[in-house]
Amino acid sequence: MRRTLKDVADKAGVSRSAVSRAFTEGASVSPEMRRKVLKAAHELGYSPNALASSLTTGRTKLVGLVSNNFRNPFFLEVFDLFTKELQDAGLRPLLVNLSNETEPQDSLRMMQQYSVDGVILASSTLPVGFARAFRDAGMPIVHAFGRFSGRPQVHVVGIDNVEAGRMAGRTLAERGYRKVTFLAGPEAATTTQDRLQGFREEMSRHPEIETDVAFGEAYSFVAGRTTMLDLIRHPMAEAYFCGDDVLSIGALSALREHGIRVPDDVGIIGVNDMEMSSWELIDLTTIRQPIRPMIRSAVDLMASILYDEDAVPEARLFSCDLVERGTLRPIPKG
Amino acid sequence: MRRTLKDVADKAGVSRSAVSRAFTEGASVSPEMRRKVLKAAHELGYSPNALASSLTTGRTKLVGLVSNNFRNPFFLEVFDLFTKELQDAGLRPLLVNLSNETEPQDSLRMMQQYSVDGVILASSTLPVGFARAFRDAGMPIVHAFGRFSGRPQVHVVGIDNVEAGRMAGRTLAERGYRKVTFLAGPEAATTTQDRLQGFREEMSRHPEIETDVAFGEAYSFVAGRTTMLDLIRHPMAEAYFCGDDVLSIGALSALREHGIRVPDDVGIIGVNDMEMSSWELIDLTTIRQPIRPMIRSAVDLMASILYDEDAVPEARLFSCDLVERGTLRPIPKG
DNA sequence: AAATTGTTTGAAACCGGTTGCAAGAATCTG
DNA sequence: CAGATTCTTGCAACCGGTTTCAAACAATTT
Structure with a gap:
C-alpha cells in the first residue's frame, strides 16, 4: 500500500499541514521542521500524490499531446523532442492518437476529464477550427506545425x-x-x-x-x-x-x-x-x-500560457532553409 | 469554470450521491432518476472529473508507456498501435521518454506520483532488472519486446x-x-x-x-x-x-x-x-x-492484470517468419 | 393486514492532499 | 522590558468525486 501524507505526519509527530508544506517550495516552514518531515518521508518511501494535490491546486502538470501523424517518420522525431522537452519542463505528456477522427469534441472531453493543464496539437493537417475548439473551451492550446495567420486565433508555432x-x-x-x-x-x-x-x-x-x-x-x-x-x-x-x-x-x-x-x-x-x-x-x-528550436519554443510557450488566463494568441514563426543533396540538378553556370 | 457534480445535483434537485450513481454503470439507481440526472448534466455540459474519482476508487485508467527507442522508425509503428489499442481499451497512455536514463527508480517514482494503474515498457534493449523494479514496487507491468525466459519474472510479450x-x-x-x-x-x-x-x-x-x-x-x-x-x-x-x-x-x-x-x-x-x-x-x-497481434495482446494482458493483485507472470511469445525480399540471394537449386 | 424482502435515496464520512485562519513562539523595536 | 511585528504551526474546511449505512418506500409473501 502506498504511503500517504498522514503516515508521514504520524511518524514525524506533526500535523498533516506541516507535511504538505514541507513538500511545497516557498511554503512557510522552518528548516528544522522540513528536515524532520523529509527524513520521515524518506524512511517511509513516501512521495506525494500529484493527482490528489491537483484537486485543490487545480493544476495537474499534465499536457495532452495530440496528433494524427503516426505514420510519418518525421513525427517520431517530433515526439522524441516533445516528450523530452516537456519532461524537462516538469510536464507530463498524455498522448492522444487521433488517427482518423477529426471531431475535436471527443478529444476535448477526454482532455477535460483528465484535467490536463493544456494541449499541444502536433499536426500539419488539421484545420484551424480543431485547435479553436479547445481555445473556445478555455483550454490552453499550442498548435505546433499549425497554420500561421496575421491575426492568430490560437497560439501557433510553425513555419511560414x-x-x-x-x-x-x-x-x-x-x-x-x-x-x-x-x-x-x-x-x-x-x-x-x-x-x-x-x-x-x-x-x-x-x-x-x-x-x-x-x-x-x-x-x-x-x-x-x-x-x-x-x-x-x-x-x-x-x-x-x-x-x-x-x-x-x-x-x-x-x-x-x-x-x-x-x-x-x-x-x-x-x-x-x-x-x-x-x-x-x-x-x-x-x-x-528547424524542429529542435521549434519544439523547444512550443514547450516554452505552453509553459508560459498555462497559468495565464488571458495570454493573447501568438504566432511564433521559424524560417526554413534549403538543404541541398542529390535529388535536384545544380544551378546552371552563367 | 468547469461544472462539478454539485452543480448537476442542484440543477436536478437531487443529492450528490444520486448524480455519482447516475454516471456509474451498474449502480443502484432508478431509470427515471438516471434520466433526470443525465438530462441536467447534459444541459450544463458536465463531465465527471476522472482524477477526482480516482482518489476514492484507486484507479486512474492511466498507463505509463515507457520507452527508450525514440530514434527507431519501427517504434513509431509501435507507438501508433499502442496508443490506439490503449484508447480502445479505455486506458490513457502517459508517455515517458527514457532517452539516456536507465535507472528505473526515477521513472517509477514519477509513475507513482501520477498514480498510473500500470506500466507498459516498450523496449528491446533494457535489462530485465528494469521491469523487475516496477514489479517489486507492486506496479503492474508488461514488458513488450522484452526478454523471454522459461520462468518469466514479469509479464512479457515478445518473440523468442x-x-x-x-x-x-x-x-x-x-x-x-x-x-x-x-x-x-x-x-x-x-x-x-x-x-x-x-x-x-x-x-x-x-x-x-x-x-x-x-x-x-x-x-x-x-x-x-x-x-x-x-x-x-x-x-x-x-x-x-x-x-x-x-x-x-x-x-x-x-x-x-x-x-x-x-x-x-x-x-x-x-x-x-x-x-x-x-x-x-x-x-x-x-x-x-507480428507487432499488431503482439501489441493487441500486450494491451489485453495489461487490462487483465491491472486490477488483479496476484496475477502470475506470464510470457506471451509470438513466432516470427521470414519475409523474402531483395537483399539475399535465392536458395541454390538442387 | 401484517410481515418480509428488495429497491432507491440522501446524509455523512472518506480518498490524499492544500490552504485560510488564528493562536503561539520568536524576533525586532524603541 | 513592554509592545509590535514576523514566523511557524495546527485546526478545520475544502477540492470533486465515491461509498457505507440506514431510512423510506415499494413489492411480494404469508
Whole structure:
C-alpha cells in the first residue's frame, strides 16, 4: 500500500499541514521542521500524490499531446523532442492518437476529464477550427506545425508555409526546370493550401515555366508512390516539389521502379528534412524545418500560457532553409 | 469554470450521491432518476472529473508507456498501435521518454506520483532488472519486446529471440553463404544476447561456415552505417545478419556507398519488418515480428492484470517468419 | 393486514492532499 | 522590558468525486 501524507505526519509527530508544506517550495516552514518531515518521508518511501494535490491546486502538470501523424517518420522525431522537452519542463505528456477522427469534441472531453493543464496539437493537417475548439473551451492550446495567420486565433508555432512554397518554386526555377509539378499532400491540409499558394505566387513570376498540381491522399510513403505512379502515366514534368519528405521518398521509389533517374531525368525536392532524408540511400534535397528550436519554443510557450488566463494568441514563426543533396540538378553556370 | 457534480445535483434537485450513481454503470439507481440526472448534466455540459474519482476508487485508467527507442522508425509503428489499442481499451497512455536514463527508480517514482494503474515498457534493449523494479514496487507491468525466459519474472510479450537468431542462421546457411557476420545491436541488449546465442547454436551445426560478430552502438541507422564502414575495411563476409531493420538500412547504405552490390556481392538480413523495409528503395529481406497481434495482446494482458493483485507472470511469445525480399540471394537449386 | 424482502435515496464520512485562519513562539523595536 | 511585528504551526474546511449505512418506500409473501 502506498504511503500517504498522514503516515508521514504520524511518524514525524506533526500535523498533516506541516507535511504538505514541507513538500511545497516557498511554503512557510522552518528548516528544522522540513528536515524532520523529509527524513520521515524518506524512511517511509513516501512521495506525494500529484493527482490528489491537483484537486485543490487545480493544476495537474499534465499536457495532452495530440496528433494524427503516426505514420510519418518525421513525427517520431517530433515526439522524441516533445516528450523530452516537456519532461524537462516538469510536464507530463498524455498522448492522444487521433488517427482518423477529426471531431475535436471527443478529444476535448477526454482532455477535460483528465484535467490536463493544456494541449499541444502536433499536426500539419488539421484545420484551424480543431485547435479553436479547445481555445473556445478555455483550454490552453499550442498548435505546433499549425497554420500561421496575421491575426492568430490560437497560439501557433510553425513555419511560414507560403514562404516554403515560394522557396521551393524559386529553387526549381533557379535550376532551370521548365515544367514542374507540386505533388502535394491532402488537398484539405492547411500546409497543402499554403505551400500551393506560395508555389503559385513564385511561379507566376516565371511565365515560361509550366506548372501543375497533384494531391496525395496523405503525408505518407504510399501516397507519394501511388500519386507518382499515376503521374508517370502522363507526360512527365522535369521536377516535382513534394509536399513533404515522406511523400518525396514514395515518389522517388516509384521513379526508380520505372527506371527514371533522379536527378538526371527528373528532380525532386521535399519539405521537413527528417533524419532519414540524409541517408545516403535517399539523399533528398529538401526544405528544412528547424524542429529542435521549434519544439523547444512550443514547450516554452505552453509553459508560459498555462497559468495565464488571458495570454493573447501568438504566432511564433521559424524560417526554413534549403538543404541541398542529390535529388535536384545544380544551378546552371552563367 | 468547469461544472462539478454539485452543480448537476442542484440543477436536478437531487443529492450528490444520486448524480455519482447516475454516471456509474451498474449502480443502484432508478431509470427515471438516471434520466433526470443525465438530462441536467447534459444541459450544463458536465463531465465527471476522472482524477477526482480516482482518489476514492484507486484507479486512474492511466498507463505509463515507457520507452527508450525514440530514434527507431519501427517504434513509431509501435507507438501508433499502442496508443490506439490503449484508447480502445479505455486506458490513457502517459508517455515517458527514457532517452539516456536507465535507472528505473526515477521513472517509477514519477509513475507513482501520477498514480498510473500500470506500466507498459516498450523496449528491446533494457535489462530485465528494469521491469523487475516496477514489479517489486507492486506496479503492474508488461514488458513488450522484452526478454523471454522459461520462468518469466514479469509479464512479457515478445518473440523468442533465440529462435529468431536460429532462423537467421538457417536462412543464411540454406542460401549457401560460407562466411557470415552478425552485425548486432548494443552488446548489453537482451535481444543482442539472445539472437547471438541462437545464431551461434545454428551455426555450430554448419562447421563449414565461418562466423563472426560485430556490435553496433545502438539500434540506429548511424550505428549500422558506421559499423559496416568499419567492417568494410577488413576482409568482408558473404552475408550479414543485422540486429534489426534500421541497422540493416545503415549497413546497406555503407555498402552502396562503396559500390558493393546487394545481394550480388553480399547479402543482408534484418529483423522486425517495419513498414519502411518494404519500400522499393530498401527492399529488405527480414525476419518479421507480428507487432499488431503482439501489441493487441500486450494491451489485453495489461487490462487483465491491472486490477488483479496476484496475477502470475506470464510470457506471451509470438513466432516470427521470414519475409523474402531483395537483399539475399535465392536458395541454390538442387 | 401484517410481515418480509428488495429497491432507491440522501446524509455523512472518506480518498490524499492544500490552504485560510488564528493562536503561539520568536524576533525586532524603541 | 513592554509592545509590535514576523514566523511557524495546527485546526478545520475544502477540492470533486465515491461509498457505507440506514431510512423510506415499494413489492411480494404469508
